[in-house]
Amino acid sequence: MRIYSPVGFSRVSLEGPFWRERLDTVLARTVPSQHRQLERHGILHSLTIPQPVPPLTIPRNHHNFTMQIFWDSDVGKWIEAASYALSHRRDGIIEAQIDEITELLAKAQLPDGYLNCWYIGREPENRWTNLRDNHELYCAGHMLEGAIAYFEATGRRRLLDIMQRYVDHIDAMFGPREDQKQGYCGHQEIEIALLKLYRVTKNRRYLDLAAYFIDERGKNPHYFDAEAIARGDDPKKFWAKTYQYNQSHMPVRQQDKVVGHAVRAMYMYTAMAELAVELDDASLRRACEVLWRDVTGRRIYLTGGLGPAATNEGFTEDYDLPNDTAYAETCASVALIFWAQRMLHLDLDGKYADILELALFNNALCGLSRDGQHYFYENPLESDGRHSRWEWHVCPCCTMNASRLIASVGGYFCSESKDAVALHLYGGISTTVEVAGRKVKIKEESNYPWSGAVRISVDPDSPGEFALKLRIPGWAKRATASVNGVAVELAAVRNGYLDIRRVWGKGDTVVLDLPMAPERVYAHPLVRMDVGRVALRRGPLVYCLEEADNPGHRMQQLRLPRASDLRSVTRTDLFDGVVTIVANGKALATADWEDELYRNESPRESTVSLTALPYYLWSNRTKGSMTVWIAEE
């Protein structure tokens, strides 16, 4: 049963400097440049049916897999991001670009509604024969999300109509009847899209189809076995070796370990949590809670990154969190934010918002450069200087996940219920919510995440009683709050939210102070890579040592004594103003080593000043080494 609903980003005006800069960059630079990249790399061109002869072909990888097969999804994600941009400000050029794509899709769509440009253009006879590997439903899901976003931004429904016809085709194709396929996608995603379509159309069929895909997953006999045999393949030769890879190794309600490909996992849990809300499904909710505990207690990086291994783009063992080889794909953190938001609506608990904020401000934001046109796919927590941002990627999934997240970030700030409004994030927003039968203007002002001083004006169109629930972040120690100058007892914080229930009237003001002292963080001793190391955090931001701020050293040579004070230093000369953390440290000297590689004397040390930068900002200047976890002594 749904108690809270998110306040959509189109109702939230971002006014604080931090998010304003990110949003402006995405609107002005990222979205237009991504269209150019889609064009340059032939991705838009691939929507033309019939395909040119010879067709544009990118090389297959060593599993005989071509990433071209999910190009539809990249286009769909760009439409989604671009449409979110349009919600902020309309743009004739972008709209013409989306309309042009729409016409290509209209032309490509088969009479029965089927619409996947790879299959239609290359191997129409093979559609729906390899759900395990070929991302067919995944592509449909992303294009559907794009269509919904464009409809919501502009009111134009031609693309939505096209995609709804395709979804109706899919709905006829999959289901429990004997003439239907009892299948589901190897890469979860369509479930999230179907739930959005349900929200827009209120048509229950789409909710049911999302639930069907989730419920069917992992049943025996296994669909991917049967499907492989049907196309003449040996199911045992599945390259990933285990159905854990796509979380179909058992029915979802029995799953209690976060395994396999990280993005697939997070998309699935997102859909599961939303279905648990919509259907008031206790067993689905319980599974989500168990999986949440598993990932946050044993399998997440300090930066909100997920998945240590490149081989499966995903999870390995408990506490296996290598720093320099961390995969920690941008997409996975974006998807974790989706999941966390759904969990928050299942149960308004700050533990979900804490992770949402962590993933947002660190791993996810790190995925997009300061200039809005360079990206990280992997987000390691340590680099010897070889890792840096790229302009585009053979698998561009992360690029549009970054842009669609930032273009809609306002949607993660507030939720509303019948008699309460909850603020999860801070950073300068205004919105109008419906609560207790009233329209209530909320204005939140702050210089978050640089400062925890937050001022909230509450302005109902008439006085009335309701609850204002303010998240007190898990990292915030000694927080204080006052309403109209009168202190509020912080003991009232329950599950991470300060619950202020009263009769609110025009001009009421809440002041919240979340002191942001730089602090040390230590990892569980079973995280073997981090033993003897310390990380720095201030508010929601995780920090790192980067060579650009500490020239003349490899960052791994620097050590931070346990007794050193940590100081916040505002630097207006860096990135339009950031707060750095400065401390006295030690640098291991290399000069006296000459050609020696090992010796009996420990390295000599010199005293240095260490400057730590928010992690999400690294690799925006010169190439160099970086570390989040610093040797402590």
Add this chain to the structure above:
Amino acid sequence: MRIYSPVGFSRVSLEGPFWRERLDTVLARTVPSQHRQLERHGILHSLTIPQPVPPLTIPRNHHNFTMQIFWDSDVGKWIEAASYALSHRRDGIIEAQIDEITELLAKAQLPDGYLNCWYIGREPENRWTNLRDNHELYCAGHMLEGAIAYFEATGRRRLLDIMQRYVDHIDAMFGPREDQKQGYCGHQEIEIALLKLYRVTKNRRYLDLAAYFIDERGKNPHYFDAEAIARGDDPKKFWAKTYQYNQSHMPVRQQDKVVGHAVRAMYMYTAMAELAVELDDASLRRACEVLWRDVTGRRIYLTGGLGPAATNEGFTEDYDLPNDTAYAETCASVALIFWAQRMLHLDLDGKYADILELALFNNALCGLSRDGQHYFYENPLESDGRHSRWEWHVCPCCTMNASRLIASVGGYFCSESKDAVALHLYGGISTTVEVAGRKVKIKEESNYPWSGAVRISVDPDSPGEFALKLRIPGWAKRATASVNGVAVELAAVRNGYLDIRRVWGKGDTVVLDLPMAPERVYAHPLVRMDVGRVALRRGPLVYCLEEADNPGHRMQQLRLPRASDLRSVTRTDLFDGVVTIVANGKALATADWEDELYRNESPRESTVSLTALPYYLWSNRTKGSMTVWIAEE
């Protein structure tokens, strides 16, 4: 110009307990079990020509490469190891097995002398068309080494004759003439074998051919380019992307960085160093010295392991020495021992013997289990418990490198020259050398590597003046020596050798004391993985913490305070007696963490006793975590 020659293993009797146990294990268990494995995996069967229909086929990897292509080399290496075993004690069964293989090869050999069972059996039309990838000369080299060893052990020359015919075919095929190929093998090895054949036959042609292969390498236009074009391939599509992979990126004399596939590099440097001796080639010698300084100063693990990366089975960047993902292939360390021995004959300098000893007692010995029938291919310096020994490997190169090394280890102990005998290693041997026109019996008694107390009896058949050069290891501090009870001035140590020149007569005795205190070792600060960590060493042995000796902890949770005393503790209950290193340490507690993964308080510590075991012995008991580099506090 050759001054020193090694005293061959067949002239050296191993009498000390350490090497006696290893040698007995290899003779009694390893060599016979390797024959069974070669049989079980179809490797011996593949020598039968014509091949059965359908032929035995193992899967190709994602570069479309089958390891089956170098099965001839595995057979050759087994013959070599088995023949070394026969030199210690004749064995009718083994000899019958080698004779059987000989007959298969005789039958397979083509009229022109060509003899590669893969090509003859599968694609005779393609021979000599892909030297870059297909190990054709490499296979010839290993089989030739096997043939020479069998001839030397038994006097039977049928296999040697077969191989010599093949080498004569190769000699006709490759060379500077227009009707010859100006090629060389992608995997260096045959050069070493040809130099052995030169030693046995004294036929200068084989020396010249080895020199030709070395000199031709890396010339432009590049042979592997031309060869690829000739067979219709695009040279740019070389899977390894760079000819650094096989050290043909430039002429060998210009090479000053140790790059690419580690085993190929080491085999090549071995041949280069031996050619430099034989030909008195100053430029080749200089290249060897530069490469030696590069590898030992920046690119070698503390254990003597080489090559951090699995992708190229080789080298990456300076100081890039990750512990848990270290490749450090057993073969590479074995080959480093070959190279170090050749360097020692180029210049009797203890720095070469130090590395020889290091690689031997640590990385190389680690490759073979205590029971003689399990192996390591990779030798990481840290494991979370997932790495353990295997019974066999799809690429069994390391297995026979371990057995052929140990079965001939006596050959690394001494060298002789006209007027000197040098001892490089200790461990209980006796031998008779020719020096100063006399036969001199040398008996070295010790419990090395557990104790550094060494007693050497010198017994010439008549008194005479010559030098006894005793290696004083780089690790040995405060060494003392005496001759017939009279102390020798250790200031006389030059380049790592104590040079005792005198008139030696019957009953002369040298006593050497190399005190073995456990000691701490630190890595160069640019080895980022080892910052804040310490390793333990005693004598030639590097130690590790293994879970079997420190139960209840992951080894990465353990810390060694800088102030803790290190104690040598002899344990007769472990592996027939070993010396462990024991120290007071700290264990990071996990009990108070519950579901937390990160927190502000540093982990609590409890005091524990740490027991470190020689690295080469790890993974011979239960599975568990291990680390060489220990967090220091």
